[in-house]
Amino acid sequence: MKLHSQFLKLHSQHGGAPEAAVTLDELAQTLGCTHRNALHVIGKMARQGWIRWTPSRGRGRRSRLAFLADAEEIALQSMKMAISSKDMSSALEGIRGHARASSLQDTLQGWLLAYFGHHEEIRSDKVIDTLRLPVTQQLHTFDPLYMNLQAESFVSSHVFDGLVSRSSKQDKLLPGLAHAWDADESRTVWTFHLRKEVLFHHGIVLTAEDVVYSFERMMKTSQRTLYSSIFKEIRKVKALNALTVRFELKQPNELFLPFLCTSRAAIVPRDLENQDESSFGRRPAGTGPFKVVEMNDDCCVLEVFPYYFQGRAHLDRVEVIYVPWGITLPAAGTGSSFHVIPNPSAENSGALSRIHSESSVRKFVTCNTKKKGPLSDPLLRADILSCLDETLSIDNPLTKDSPLTSDSPLAADLKVNLQIATIPQYAGDARYVAEKLGRSGYESTVLPVSPEEFKGPVRLQSDLIVFSLLRDQDEQLRLYDLYLTLSQHMEPRIRADIEGRLKLISREPDAAARAEGFRIIEDHLTRGHQLHILYEKPIETAYLPSVRGVTFNSQGWVDLRHLWFPPSL
8 A cells, every 4th residue: 555655646746747757856755765765666666567767867867757557546446455454544545635536436435335234254164244334433442431432332232231121112121131130119229130151251250249340330430421320329239149239229210220221331340450441441351242352443343252141143243444424435424323234325225225213313502501601691592592493404404505694683782702512523513503603693613622521611611512312212311411411501590490300200110201301301491592402313224135133222223133144045
């Protein structure tokens, strides 16, 4: 790939004419190397038949350089080699730098789509089923305690298990690592009975002490994490024997059991206390159907764990490959973190099947009324949020052409400059909000920060905050966590009201009644101009009819446990 890159550098500098007159000094400067190395590189290109080199003797004399190979073809070869070696950063940099012609883009797009998906190969007389999946978020860690991204949670859900799991049907809980459980009359003492002989990937047998270690680790952490309001309610966790664990809660909480189904509550081995946590996050040992065998900035490789206690997965290997935003690849333009097959275009949609999970992604804006400033005025808040009232396109919510609106009368009278806080993944939504406000005379600045920074004081220093809510089977947990977070931005009276309602919701055993409680909170915040929903999009997966076992996990992603492909006969 290096020689390809060097050729493209020379071509960009000297490829305008059929033949170029160049000095050795100029070649060395373009290639960033010594005269000797420049001649070595030129010789290799000539032997490849990419160039014709006619040297002239004497310092300062100009030699003749003719380009015989097409630059786009060399760029395509380079990108194919980079993708094959999983060097996706180099491949995508090549796409951005050299894929100018539509013919090259079409060729490369077709090659990329052929690269992803299902592939069979023979190893030691065995057929190995491999699935390559693109994700649009870079993977950093699979440690349940430190994950921040949906793509990380997707991988983690196949590497770890929890005490309890969810069925594909809403609100039905199933045994996980625990085959049974019960609660006392006060609903504050929960006892779980573990399965026997469950193995971690590194060969250690699961015991109650691993469960105790996993939850004590969560309870002691200073890390700001999703659902911390739930696990911080655990007063004590104790191993009664090798296969029995008892939890004591500070107060009844009907969201405790649903929390145990999430990837955040996954069980890790207790010998992690003797390991470096950062290395564990990149090469974890769980009890799940797949184990991590390779992890770098661009790719994660999973291999099947044949001793999985709920039965071996059908796939042998899964390669999860990072593909940044802005490239038209399988996950672009949807709320899902990945696709088995990319969204079909209109002309080929007949060859593909589509399936909707029951999940969707909702994007919204909330106002920080705790900060002293213009948003403390309810009339101004109402006017600002009314600028965003226009219905957005579901297919392309952030690029829909909107008619220009006249300046708001309030905006004309006030000099308001608003700060909009968000994370990089939602920066496009935040820029859309800023553009709409600007059309009505409200100036604003978008401040994208890392997910870790976003959990800190930056939200309380901003005026508007752009959030996202994944509406999946864990929606009630997410809403509980979300409204607790939003209440931090509210004036004391509204904060107290939200926290009181959430306390009642947490003690309500009926899921439908809890859902109604969350709806009332949303209604109050919307009518009080504290919250504005931008848009909501369903999560959709497109796949070839040959794919079998397509089901969704609780977060609306395809469950790799059941996916399989008929063999080639």
